Amino acid sequence: MTLAGCGSRNTFVPPPPPKVVVAQPLQQPVTLYLYLTGNTAAYRTANLVARVQGYLESIDYKDGAAVTKGTQLFGIERDTYQAQLDQAKAQLAKDQSVLAQAQVNLTRYQTLEQQKSIAAQQAQDQAFVVEQDKATVGLDQANVQTANINLGFTKVLAPFDGIVTNHQVDLGNLVGASGPTTLATIVQNDPIYVNFSLSEPQILAIRKSVAKAGHSLGKADLTYISSIPVEIGLQDEVGYPHKGHLDYVSPQVDPSTGTIAARAIFDNKDHVLLPGFFVRVRGPIGHLDKALLTRNDAIGTSQEGSYVLVVDADNVVRRKTVKTGQRQGQLRIIESGLDADDWVVIEGIQLAFPGAKVEPQRSVLKSAEAGSSDEAKTSTPDRTPK
Numbered sequence: 001m002t003l004a005g006c007g008s009r010n011t012f013v014p015p016p017p018p019k020v021v022v023a024q025p026l027q028q029p030v031t032l033y034l035y036l037t038g039n040t041a042a043y044r045t046a047n048l049v050a051r052v053q054g055y056l057e058s059i060d061y062k063d064g065a066a067v068t069k070g071t072q073l074f075g076i077e078r079d080t081y082q083a084q085l086d087q088a089k090a091q092l093a094k095d096q097s098v099l100a101q102a103q104v105n106l107t108r109y110q111t112l113e114q115q116k117s118i119a120a121q122q123a124q125d126q127a128f129v130v131e132q133d134k135a136t137v138g139l140d141q142a143n144v145q146t147a148n149i150n151l152g153f154t155k156v157l158a159p160f161d162g163i164v165t166n167h168q169v170d171l172g173n174l175v176g177a178s179g180p181t182t183l184a185t186i187v188q189n190d191p192i193y194v195n196f197s198l199s200e201p202q203i204l205a206i207r208k209s210v211a212k213a214g215h216s217l218g219k220a221d222l223t224y225i226s227s228i229p230v231e232i233g234l235q236d237e238v239g240y241p242h243k244g245h246l247d248y249v250s251p252q253v254d255p256s257t258g259t260i261a262a263r264a265i266f267d268n269k270d271h272v273l274l275p276g277f278f279v280r281v282r283g284p285i286g287h288l289d290k291a292l293l294t295r296n297d298a299i300g301t302s303q304e305g306s307y308v309l310v311v312d313a314d315n316v317v318r319r320k321t322v323k324t325g326q327r328q329g330q331l332r333i334i335e336s337g338l339d340a341d342d343w344v345v346i347e348g349i350q351l352a353f354p355g356a357k358v359e360p361q362r363s364v365l366k367s368a369e370a371g372s373s374d375e376a377k378t379s380t381p382d383r384t385p386k
Contacts, residue, residue, distance in 0.1 A: 017359045021347035022311050025292040026365040027340055030333060032286040032326055034206070038196030038232070042275040043265075044160055044188040050076060050175035052153040056183075063166040067158045067186070074156035074167075074183050076175065081154055085147035092140035099133035106130050162188035189275065192268040193247070194232055196281050197259040209286045225249060230264035232279040234272075240282045242266055242273065292338055293331040295365070298346040299324060308338060309345040309352050311360045317345065319354045331365065 050056070058075035061067055109123040158164070165185045175181040198206070226247065231240035244266035253260050264281070266273065273279075299322070300307050307321045320342070325333030338344070343360060345352050352358055 017315065017357045018351035019348060019359045019361060020311070020345050020352050021363050022343040022360040023294070023346050023363040023365050024343055025294045025334060025338055025340055026331065026367070027290055027292055028367065030288045030291040030293070030326075030328060031284050032288065033282045034198075034202055034285045036196045036198070036202075036281040036283070038194045038264075038279050038281045040273050040275050040277040040279060041193040041195050042187045042189055043191050043193055044162065045185060045275075046159055047185050048073060048156050048158075048164070048183045049180040050074070050153075050156065050169075050183055051180055052076060052081065052150050053174070053176040054078075054080065054154065056169055056171055056173050056175050059167050059171060061164055064163065066163050067161070069158055069160050071158045072155050073158055073164060073186075076154040076156070078151060078154045081147065081151040085144065085151050088140065088143040088147040092137065092144050095133065095136045095140050099130070099137050102126070102130045102133045156183060158186055160186070160188055162186040187275065189271055189273065190268040191244075191265050192273050192275070194230070194244070194264045194266060194279060194281065196262055196264075197257070198262055200253065200258050200260075202285075203253075203260055206285050229284065230266075231282045232264075232266065233282075234277060234279060240280065246283070288333070291325075292334045292340060293328060293365070294334055294338070294344050295346045296327055296330055296332040298344055298349065299332060300349070308334075308342075309349060309354070310338075310342045311345060311352075311358060315357055315360060317352045317354055317356050317358055 054076040056074060057077050060072045060075060067073065106123070106126045106129075109118060109126045112118045113120055113123040163186070165187070167184050169175055169181060169183050175183070226245055228246040230244050230246055232242045232244070233240040244264045246262065247265040248263040250261040264283075294308060298308055300309070305321055306324050307319050310318050310320055312318055320337055322337030323335040325335045327333075343362070345358075345360075346363065346365075348358075
């Protein structure tokens with residue numbers, strides 16, 4: 001037994017190669033987007049003020065109600081202004097009568113002057129009287145118009161369709177005594193604006209994209225600007241469900257921030273969007289017909305930049321330095337450094353390192369639009385990627 005034990009040898013058996021999941025890059029057309037943040041703003045807003053002095057007699061709407069243009073919202077006492085209008089009309093009628101009499105006298109004096117019955121100076125004096133009476137009538141007409149306008153100011157009307165805030169002054173209070181008194185505010189939210197800012201690099205990227213389309217942001221090409229789609233999403237929403245279009249781009253860069261102000265407009269018939277909301281903004285800036293994409297979590301970084309691990313025909317791991325682009329769901333665009341037939345390690349990366357032999361399992365990436373967590377479906381193990 002001792003001799004038999006001495007004759008046996010312990011041999012080392014190497015462990016099997018680690019299993020990893022590999023997939024070739026997905027090749028598909030991709031739209032490049034610009035991702036920003038912004039705030040919603042009312043399409044129109046106006047303070048409703050009392051422009052004439054008087055006691056507030058009526059509040060003709062319910063706080064927070066939607067009203068149409070021309071609807072009476074407040075009423076200020078009218079008696080004083082109606083009396084002023086009547087007085088101005090009476091003075092106008094009186095001076096019109098005086099003018100008519102002066103014109104009759106002028107005609108008579110001109111006839112007598114032709115007959116050499118009176119001096120020419122008398123006819124000239126009467127002509128001056130007629131001109132003075134005409135000026136008086138013109139002044140009276142202006143006074144009537146002013147009184148009529150002031151009477152109209154006793155009715156505070158909605159300047160446009162919108163929603164009126166709560167009233168700021170109660171019935172019976174004197175308004176307009178020392179200047180215009182704010183009674184309420186009217187806000188129009190349909191459509192609604194979204195304001196955001198673009199940095200200088202973003203503007204340059206957009207300019208290149210616009211130039212390819214044969215346009216220029218440096219010119220007032222409002223037709224083309226309004227054709228650029230913009231999408232937004234609220235903080236509690238998934239994706240960008242609200243669709244609109246670009247409405248305005250500032251013609252100059254703010255030197256203090258290095259940004260350009262921009263604005264988009266959106267339909268808001270259901271009034272889901274309120275002024276002041278913080279929103280996520282997305283707008284297209286380009287298109288790639290054949291973009292290569294791989295899993296974002298399969299991309300590593302080092303001092304040399306971004307890289308991916310690929311498995312060659314001998315099942316040996318190699319490292320490739322790549323230039324990455326925009327993220328599309330759980331995938332990311334690879335601008336350079338990767339070939340369409342490369343097999344990229346997308347799972348088991350911690351078990352793979354350059355020069356190591358592995359046992360790959362082939363998989364297929366789903367479309368970038370899916371954005372699901374199960375982008376790769378593992379197929380039957382195969383030791384030889386192609």
